[in-house]
Amino acid sequence: MGITTSSQSPKLLFRQLFETESSTYTYLLADVSHPEKPALLVDPVDKTVDRDLSLVKDLGLKLIYAINTHVHADHVTGTGLIKTKSPGVKSIISKASNAKADLFVEAGDKIRFGDLFLEVRATPGHTVGCVTYVTGDGPNQAHPRMAFTGDALLIRGCGRTDFQGGSSEQLYKSVHSQIFTLPKDTLLYPAHDYKGFTVTTVEEEMLYNPRLAKDEETFKNIMKNLNLQYPKMIDVAVPANMNQAIEIRWEADI
Amino acid sequence: MGITTSSQSPKLLFRQLFETESSTYTYLLADVSHPEKPALLVDPVDKTVDRDLSLVKDLGLKLIYAINTHVHADHVTGTGLIKTKSPGVKSIISKASNAKADLFVEAGDKIRFGDLFLEVRATPGHTVGCVTYVTGDGPNQAHPRMAFTGDALLIRGCGRTDFQGGSSEQLYKSVHSQIFTLPKDTLLYPAHDYKGFTVTTVEEEMLYNPRLAKDEETFKNIMKNLNLQYPKMIDVAVPANMNQAIEIRWEADI
Numbered sequence: 001m002g003i004t005t006s007s008q009s010p011k012l013l014f015r016q017l018f019e020t021e022s023s024t025y026t027y028l029l030a031d032v033s034h035p036e037k038p039a040l041l042v043d044p045v046d047k048t049v050d051r052d053l054s055l056v057k058d059l060g061l062k063l064i065y066a067i068n069t070h071v072h073a074d075h076v077t078g079t080g081l082i083k084t085k086s087p088g089v090k091s092i093i094s095k096a097s098n099a100k101a102d103l104f105v106e107a108g109d110k111i112r113f114g115d116l117f118l119e120v121r122a123t124p125g126h127t128v129g130c131v132t133y134v135t136g137d138g139p140n141q142a143h144p145r146m147a148f149t150g151d152a153l154l155i156r157g158c159g160r161t162d163f164q165g166g167s168s169e170q171l172y173k174s175v176h177s178q179i180f181t182l183p184k185d186t187l188l189y190p191a192h193d194y195k196g197f198t199v200t201t202v203e204e205e206m207l208y209n210p211r212l213a214k215d216e217e218t219f220k221n222i223m224k225n226l227n228l229q230y231p232k233m234i235d236v237a238v239p240a241n242m243n244q245a246i247e248i249r250w251e252a253d254i
Numbered sequence: 255m256g257i258t259t260s261s262q263s264p265k266l267l268f269r270q271l272f273e274t275e276s277s278t279y280t281y282l283l284a285d286v287s288h289p290e291k292p293a294l295l296v297d298p299v300d301k302t303v304d305r306d307l308s309l310v311k312d313l314g315l316k317l318i319y320a321i322n323t324h325v326h327a328d329h330v331t332g333t334g335l336i337k338t339k340s341p342g343v344k345s346i347i348s349k350a351s352n353a354k355a356d357l358f359v360e361a362g363d364k365i366r367f368g369d370l371f372l373e374v375r376a377t378p379g380h381t382v383g384c385v386t387y388v389t390g391d392g393p394n395q396a397h398p399r400m401a402f403t404g405d406a407l408l409i410r411g412c413g414r415t416d417f418q419g420g421s422s423e424q425l426y427k428s429v430h431s432q433i434f435t436l437p438k439d440t441l442l443y444p445a446h447d448y449k450g451f452t453v454t455t456v457e458e459e460m461l462y463n464p465r466l467a468k469d470e471e472t473f474k475n476i477m478k479n480l481n482l483q484y485p486k487m488i489d490v491a492v493p494a495n496m497n498q499a500i501e502i503r504w505e506a507d508i
């Protein structure tokens with residue numbers, strides 16, 4: 001395979017961060033060529049907010065957005081705490097999630113930070129409001145592109161589909177139409193990994209994902225027969241994450 | 255700071271892998287432009303060998319070297335197991351470590367894989383035989399450069415200096431003369447991280463490393479007063495890691 005596994009833009013600063021208890025990845029992205037070095041965090045966790053804000057400070061960045069891929073059931077989002085500690089940061093989640101946030105996004109929206117942006121793709125199926133954030137396509141944007149898939153696609157896996165409006169049929173369609181159609185060298189960064197992997201590519205998952213590389217019927221059968229336990233954090237995490245922001249405002253123009 | 259945090263070469267495939275029990279990072283590097291796609295692993299762990307070899311296979315790589323930065327005291331190296339499961343792979347460690355391996359390296363040696371190479375820098379102090387592997391300098395090599403620092407330099411920290419021939423004075427000199435003299439945007443990848451960080455840069459550590467950014471006397475005092483516990487795996491790991499390879503051969507020409 002003709003893949004490389006690092007992405008580069010003269011403007012992009014990128015950091016992957018891990019929270020061990022829930023095995024969650026948080027991602028920091030910033031436009032360091034812009035005078036203000038505007039930055040955003042994808043899927044911050046409450047327990048690692050101090051670490052993340054300290055890194056933002058060390059790197060001289062200005063955090064403007066704290067973004068979630070979906071309403072997490074396994075950890076409490078760091079968004080609320082970030083907004084308390086760093087007023088001015090705006091929380092973002094999909095409109096379809098029905099969660100609270102400062103800003104709501106839907107398919108096709110662009111989240112701009114400096115000259116860089118993330119494009120929003122609707123990838124429901126793990127939850128009804130899951131979205132995938134994809135770095136922009138263009139000369140100054142990251143190359144290869146990078147996609148933050150949340151739990152829609154995990155490395156050699158995917159999120160469960162039996163809670164929060166999940167649907168295996170919808171997840172299959174989401175991944176095949178919104179993620180597997182990206183360029184093959186697109187770097188995929190999930191919300192979790194439980195085996196110590198940090199990144200994969202569209203090409204790799206199309207070939208080797210043990211669930212999603214199969215046909216739709218096989219996938220639906222796999223998901224139906226997972227026999228997973230009731231998510232241990234769900235009754236704490238979901239209500240907290242539905243109310244993640246302190247203010248509720250609608251702003252379409254982001 | 256004008257830093258970016260991803261490295262790129264048209265030839266380099268790079269993957270960072272994590273072993274949760276010992277919080278160890280293993281690194282996979284390969285020249286994917288070369289017909290054989292020769293690859294090497296830095297600091298593999300025995301418990302994750304199957305994961306690593308399965309990834310090597312999925313990516314169509316030919317693993318040629320399994321390399322250690324030093325004789326680890328906190329986990330058993332994967333080198334022995336890799337050689338059993340994948341005959342033909344050669345183990346590499348520093349000559350100064352006095353450990354067994356197929357190939358021994360010292361300062362200035364180059365470890366070549368396809369058109370890419372790692373340069374060896376002696377960075378004793380955590381152990382007597384610690385080395386740092388730095389990606390080559392040149393048009394097809396990774397840019398920014400990448401350094402695999404083992405436990406000589408950790409993100410906002412460093413390895414202890416009270417066992418295995420350690421010396422705080424030597425570690426200070428090693429880091430300041432061999433790592434902090436690299437270009438400021440050099441990406442530093444340690445053998446461990448305990449807070450979920452994945453990477454740092456020379457510039458960041460020169461500014462913010464709470465130990466090594468200090469003057470030498472302060473550093474030596476910090477290290478003398480750490481009051482760390484006896485390393486829990488040391489009596490198992492060190493003898494195992496000293497004997498990591500099945501064959502012992504000297505080959506200077508690598």
Ligand SMILES: [Fe+2]
Nearest residue numbers: 072073151159
């Ligand atoms: Fe989830």
Ligand SMILES: [Fe+2]
Nearest residue numbers: 326327405413
């Ligand atoms: Fe060590």
